[in-house]
Amino acid sequence: MSIDGPRPQHAELGFYGLAGHTDSPRDLLDEVRTADDLGLGSVFLSERYSTKDAGVLTGAAAASSERIGVATAATNHNTRHVLVTATMAVTAHRMSHGRFALGLGRGFDVLFDLMNLPRITSAQMTDAVDLLRRLWRGESIIDHDGPAGRFPFLRLQIDADEDIPIVLVAIGDATLRLAGQIADGVVLHTFLTDDTVGRQVGVIRDAALRAGRDPGAIRIWSVLATVGDWVPEPDRTRRIVGRLAAYLQGYGDLLVRTNGWDRQRLAEFRADERVQAFRGAFDADATPDDIAHLSALLPAEWTSAAATGSATHCARRILDQFDAGVDSVILHGATPAEIAPLLPSWSTLAPQKCARAAANPGRLR
Known part of the structure; x- marks a missing residue:
């Protein structure tokens, strides 16, 4: 499915919708509209067991813009049946005209213990990703018994042939290597030093190369806490x-x-x-x-x-992320309206390769 409409001016930059905690999920609608006006590239949606259901937020974000990429970052494969997750992704993919990427993460073992869910392993994630991609290709899956579970029969109730990117959220080396092996995109963690970002980019791309994949085809997003001095104290x-x-x-x-x-x-x-x-x-x-x-x-x-201080200094900190080897940057902890003051400075510093960034956050080009 092709993406309709012009590419956002700053497709290389993303933000987290409803960053942190919220009692008003409807605020996402205004955030996405503002981001669209500013030319930001993608909105990333974390999931909390409160007012932040990934499926609902994804639909709202996709319907609020014709240009912005939308990604979950992240939900977990074990909190929904694999057929439900596949259905959610296909719905979001078609609703957004191809702007959606499914972001998955490992989650928290203690929380899964309390929820009586299995702790997530690399084998489970690999199996779940394979099942999702097979379902999106329109396959019927019969008598599957693997790390992600036992499923007598799986099939979407449509003639599917969907190319939906999968993004992994990663911080530990095991997940970074897994991302290089199976993912289309990767979201790193907040509060990583520039040296750590560079090292993690190397781990991902090396794992991709060892798996026989093109290491340069994986879109890697860093997550930079960005709070300029125009945001009031405290x-x-x-x-x-x-x-x-x-x-x-x-x-x-x-x-x-x-x-x-x-x-x-x-x-x-x-x-x-x-x-x-x-x-x-x-x-x-x-x-x-x-x-x-x-x-x-x-x-x-x-x-x-993090990126703090003046608009110029914040823009330079974004450039540091690109110098460390990432392809795109999520500006974390700031609403689109709070990102706006640094965009003129960023426009003067942005590397030429940024002009070629894809609208879908799980695709590099």
Whole structure:
């Protein structure tokens, strides 16, 4: 299915719709319309078990623009039956005239334990991706018994022949390698140093080469926390310090190990009395006094893995991501209206290759 209409001016840039927590999912409609007017390329939709169902948000985003690419980033293959996920993706693909990419991730083992769902493995993801692609090609699948489950019969109730990109959200080396082997696109994590971004790009492309794939055909998105100095305090610091602290709450060991940061500083963060007593997510529930305390607790090196300051400085930080080897950048923690002030500066710095970026976030060209 071809994509109708002109390509967005900044197809190389994306944003997260409804970044973080929200009580008003309808705000996504205005975000996507604003992003369309600004020429941003893609909206990425995370899923939370609150007011952020991936299927509903995907349909809303696809219907709110004729140009913007739409991707889940991410949902999990084990929270819906594979036929339901395949159906959701085909619906979004056709509704958007080919602008949709299905983004999958590993999720959180503790949450899956509480939900009585199997923990996700690489074998499961590989099997699930293969099943999805076969269903999208219109195949009938009979007596499948594999890592993703046992299915006596699977088939979409249409004559399908869909080419829907699959994007993996990855932070650990195992998932990065898997992405290189099976995915069309990859979304990296927020708060990675430039050196880490460059190393992870190398892991993905090396895995693709070893799998006999074209390593240059995989679209790699970095995720850059972007909060310019035009965002008022205390919200500006909350989006950087509060968000990083929330990540450290959830999977600090992985993030610190990935970046090669000082593990002793993570231990000190966890041992802090206020951190131990806090209930909830820092980026959503912390008071200004909590955020000030966290600012003094977290190393400046850690929070500097973001784009802050003037529009020019933010644009240069975006360029740093391209210099590290990625193909596109998701500007995280900012609404399209808050991204707008840096776009003139970015236009003067954007590499020539950005002009060729595809509208679908799971396609490179």
